Amino acid sequence: MLTFPEFIDYAGTFVFAISGIRLAAAAKVDLFGSFVIGIVTAVGGGTIRDLLLNATPFWMQDPKFFITIFIALIFVVIFRNRLVRLENTFFIFDTIGLGMFTLVGIEKTILYGHPYWVAMFLGMITGIAGGITRDILINEIPLIFRKEIYAGACIIGGALFALFDYFPLTRNWADVACVASVIIVRTIAIKYQLGLPIIQPDSDYEGDS
Amino acid sequence: MLTFPEFIDYAGTFVFAISGIRLAAAAKVDLFGSFVIGIVTAVGGGTIRDLLLNATPFWMQDPKFFITIFIALIFVVIFRNRLVRLENTFFIFDTIGLGMFTLVGIEKTILYGHPYWVAMFLGMITGIAGGITRDILINEIPLIFRKEIYAGACIIGGALFALFDYFPLTRNWADVACVASVIIVRTIAIKYQLGLPIIQPDSDYEGDS
Amino acid sequence: MLTFPEFIDYAGTFVFAISGIRLAAAAKVDLFGSFVIGIVTAVGGGTIRDLLLNATPFWMQDPKFFITIFIALIFVVIFRNRLVRLENTFFIFDTIGLGMFTLVGIEKTILYGHPYWVAMFLGMITGIAGGITRDILINEIPLIFRKEIYAGACIIGGALFALFDYFPLTRNWADVACVASVIIVRTIAIKYQLGLPIIQPDSDYEGDS
Numbered sequence: 001m002l003t004f005p006e007f008i009d010y011a012g013t014f015v016f017a018i019s020g021i022r023l024a025a026a027a028k029v030d031l032f033g034s035f036v037i038g039i040v041t042a043v044g045g046g047t048i049r050d051l052l053l054n055a056t057p058f059w060m061q062d063p064k065f066f067i068t069i070f071i072a073l074i075f076v077v078i079f080r081n082r083l084v085r086l087e088n089t090f091f092i093f094d095t096i097g098l099g100m101f102t103l104v105g106i107e108k109t110i111l112y113g114h115p116y117w118v119a120m121f122l123g124m125i126t127g128i129a130g131g132i133t134r135d136i137l138i139n140e141i142p143l144i145f146r147k148e149i150y151a152g153a154c155i156i157g158g159a160l161f162a163l164f165d166y167f168p169l170t171r172n173w174a175d176v177a178c179v180a181s182v183i184i185v186r187t188i189a190i191k192y193q194l195g196l197p198i199i200q201p202d203s204d205y206e207g208d209s
Numbered sequence: 210m211l212t213f214p215e216f217i218d219y220a221g222t223f224v225f226a227i228s229g230i231r232l233a234a235a236a237k238v239d240l241f242g243s244f245v246i247g248i249v250t251a252v253g254g255g256t257i258r259d260l261l262l263n264a265t266p267f268w269m270q271d272p273k274f275f276i277t278i279f280i281a282l283i284f285v286v287i288f289r290n291r292l293v294r295l296e297n298t299f300f301i302f303d304t305i306g307l308g309m310f311t312l313v314g315i316e317k318t319i320l321y322g323h324p325y326w327v328a329m330f331l332g333m334i335t336g337i338a339g340g341i342t343r344d345i346l347i348n349e350i351p352l353i354f355r356k357e358i359y360a361g362a363c364i365i366g367g368a369l370f371a372l373f374d375y376f377p378l379t380r381n382w383a384d385v386a387c388v389a390s391v392i393i394v395r396t397i398a399i400k401y402q403l404g405l406p407i408i409q410p411d412s413d414y415e416g417d418s
Numbered sequence: 419m420l421t422f423p424e425f426i427d428y429a430g431t432f433v434f435a436i437s438g439i440r441l442a443a444a445a446k447v448d449l450f451g452s453f454v455i456g457i458v459t460a461v462g463g464g465t466i467r468d469l470l471l472n473a474t475p476f477w478m479q480d481p482k483f484f485i486t487i488f489i490a491l492i493f494v495v496i497f498r499n500r501l502v503r504l505e506n507t508f509f510i511f512d513t514i515g516l517g518m519f520t521l522v523g524i525e526k527t528i529l530y531g532h533p534y535w536v537a538m539f540l541g542m543i544t545g546i547a548g549g550i551t552r553d554i555l556i557n558e559i560p561l562i563f564r565k566e567i568y569a570g571a572c573i574i575g576g577a578l579f580a581l582f583d584y585f586p587l588t589r590n591w592a593d594v595a596c597v598a599s600v601i602i603v604r605t606i607a608i609k610y611q612l613g614l615p616i617i618q619p620d621s622d623y624e625g626d627s
Contacts, residue, residue: 025408027350032361032405036333047261052465052475057261060327077408118478132555137341139350141445141557152450196450199443199495234617236559241570241614256470266470269536286617346550348559 009104010068012097015090016042017072020134025076027138035073037134042069044130049105049122053112091190099182102127102154103175106161116166120158127154127182149189152196157182218313219277221306224299225251226281229343234285236347244282246346251278253339258314258331262321300399308391311336311363312384315370325374329367336363336391358398361405366391427522428486430515433508434460435490438552443494445556453491455552460487462548467523467540471530509608517600520545520572521593524579534583538576545572545600567607570614575600 002010020041024034043059050057059065079086105126109119128151135142161178164170170177188194211219229250233243252268259266268274288295314335318328337360344351366387373383397403420428438459442452461477468475477483497504523544527537546569553560575596582592606612 021408028407030405030407032358032364034408036360051260051469052478054263054472054474056263060261060323063324063326066326066330080408114478115481117481117484121484136345136554137351139348139557142555149450151454155450196448198446198448199439199452199498230617237616239614239616241567241573243617245569260469263472265472269470269532272533272535275535275539289617345554346560348557 008096008100010064011093012100013042013065013068014072014075015093015097016101016130017069018076018090019094019131021073021076023134023138025080029138031073031077034076035069037137038069038072039066040137041130041134042072044133045101045126045128046105046130048129049108049126052122052125053109053114055108055112095183095186096179098127098150098154098186099157099179102157102182103161103178106158106178107175116158116162120155120162123158123161123178124151124154127151149185149194149196153182153185153189156185217305217309219273220302221309222251222274222277223281223284224302224306225310225339226278227285227299228303228340230282230285232343232347234289238347240282240286243285244278246343247278247281248275249346250339250343251281253342254310254335254337255314255339257338258317258335261331261334262318262323264317264321304392304395305388307336307359307363307395308366308388311366311391312370312387315367315387316384325367325371329364329371332367332370332387333360333363336360358394358403358405362391362394362398365394426514426518428482429511430518431460431483431486432490432493433511433515434519434548435487436494436508437512437549439491439494441552441556443498447556449491449495452494453487455555456487456490457484458555459548459552460490462551463519463544463546464523464548466547467526467544470540470543471527471532473526473530513601513604514597516545516568516572516604517575517597520575520600521579521596524576524596525593534576534580538573538580541576541579541596542569542572545569567603567612567614571600571603571607574603 017038021034021038024037029037043057043065047057047059102123104123106119106123108126109122110116114122132142157178160181161174164174164177226247230243230247233246238246252266252274256266256268311332313332315328315332317335318331319325323331341351369390370383370387373379373386379386435456439452439456442455447455461475461483465475465477520541522541524537524541526544527540528534532540550560578599579592579596582588582595588595
């Protein structure tokens with residue numbers, strides 16, 4: 001039997017993989033290339049985190065992640081005409097996955113002996129770097145840098161984790177606070193189309209370095 | 210004297226470097242930048258593999274790889290007007306190089322104690338990640354995701370390696386089976402313009418995550 | 419009190435971060451995304467170097483780098499309309515930073531037991547890879563591959579370091595020779611718009627691998 005965190009971890013892998021496979025297919029990438037992009041989307045963030053932590057990448061120690069991504073590939077092929085109707089379901093899993101991936105990244109970083117601020121940053125990387133790599137591979141400007149509070153939700157989740165984890169009385173709630181805040185911030189941002197401000201660029205600045 | 214595998218390894222490095230240098234030059238990258246892109250193309254895949262294996266990157270322990278790439282740079286400068294006529298020769302080396310790089314990646318991964326399925330994936334990364342990084346640096350959609358069975362050939366080679374290596378009677382043929390199958394699959398795919406199917410995207414799907 | 423090398427290290431981090439934040443803002447990336455791109459620009463090169471050296475990334479062990487980048491973000495927000503007038507000041511810091519980052523990369527690589535030629539290459543990566551990653555994230559062709567002798571200045575600095583460091587009589591001057599040569603080469607290249615030649619591409623070569 002899967003524990004609940006394991007279920008969410010694989011569910012997060014599944015929906016991240018689906019987002020990669022669908023965007024790859026939309027960019028006319030072939031079936032196997034789509035599978036590779038699905039893998040990168042789902043495990044890329046955790047892989048970069050593990051390299052920074054000098055840990056063996058998690059997916060090299062558990063074939064269930066690749067199996068999950070393979071099932072996602074078959075799922076996309078079979079249900080490709082019905083996926084649009086499932087957008088809301090995907091959004092829910094994607095958001096839960098973002099929160100869970102952030103938490104997994106934070107906890108692993110702390111386990112490796114780093115302070116909260118490093119954990120917050122690596123938690124964010126765990127959540128967003130797979131999607132950024134996917135966008136780079138299909139040559140789009142990473143949407144993550146243009147959207148309603150995505151990376152920022154991970155940092156808010158990390159900050160609440162640190163706050164709750166720091167005080168003994170609230171320590172047991174740190175995990176829940178982290179995941180819940182990511183989900184809530186992200187959902188509110190999407191619902192009300194909230195975004196962070198953009199620094200108004202100097203009109204004549206072209207960039208020179 | 211070079212052994213045959215060493216000869217093929219440096220020959221693979223040479224042709225991968227030439228492909229990087231030529232594409233960089235075509236994108237108006239200067240001479241030194243082209244050298245850097247040649248390096249990335251030739252050693253990028255093996256470097257990512259070594260980072261994932263937590264090994265010191267192979268080229269940091271043997272200057273002959275950089276020397277080979279420098280010779281490739283001089284070769285492109287001298288023969289730039291005659292390279293087109295050599296396309297077929299390059300294709301042969303490029304394909305042999307792909308097969309050899311895949312095999313090198315598989316064997317190193319197994320040496321580090323990982324199972325076949327990890328070795329197949331890291332063998333593929335060894336073969337293709339340098340070319341993908343090259344395409345990202347010169348801001349093209351990685352061709353590898355659009356072409357006749359490229360990454361797929363590495364996986365087929367890896368699967369045959371695993372099959373032959375698993376049974377004692379055929380173990381000695383695993384290397385040959387791997388390299389030969391990559392070369393054969395790739396040659397047939399190019400000759401008959403075979404590609405893997407593309408998942409027909411939903412017409413109204415724009416991608417949102 | 420900061421030592422002079424520490425001052426230059428943080429000053430280099432500051433100006434590299436500013437270049438990332440400004441380019442991100444010009445590409446309509448939001449405030450937090452700009453902060454992330456500022457981080458990547460400032461610490462990306464050293465991070466790739468540390469991964470290749472199998473060392474813990476330097477910024478995970480010293481929060482002052484992130485604090486410096488956060489100050490850079492505030493600086494850009496407050497002074498965004500006056501930054502253009504400071505171009506020359508930025509250029510000076512950017513160039514000093516390039517020289518210092520190159521030197522830091524060379525010295526760390528040698529400390530880890532690698533020969534000069536590896537140190538020269540990792541010194542260059544320390545200096546340029548952050549800017550390249552920044553350009554990839556905002557989907558531009560990395561300017562570094564098109565500009566007046568940028569990566570080349572790092573290699574010249576590295577070569578002079580090796581030369582001065584090799585002979586006992588000049589060893590004490592190796593650091594100065596490295597940083598000074600990067601600054602001088604880069605300044606002359608900008609002032610006289612010097613660039614390295616481009617390999618004239620074959621007109622009908624399209625690239626096929």
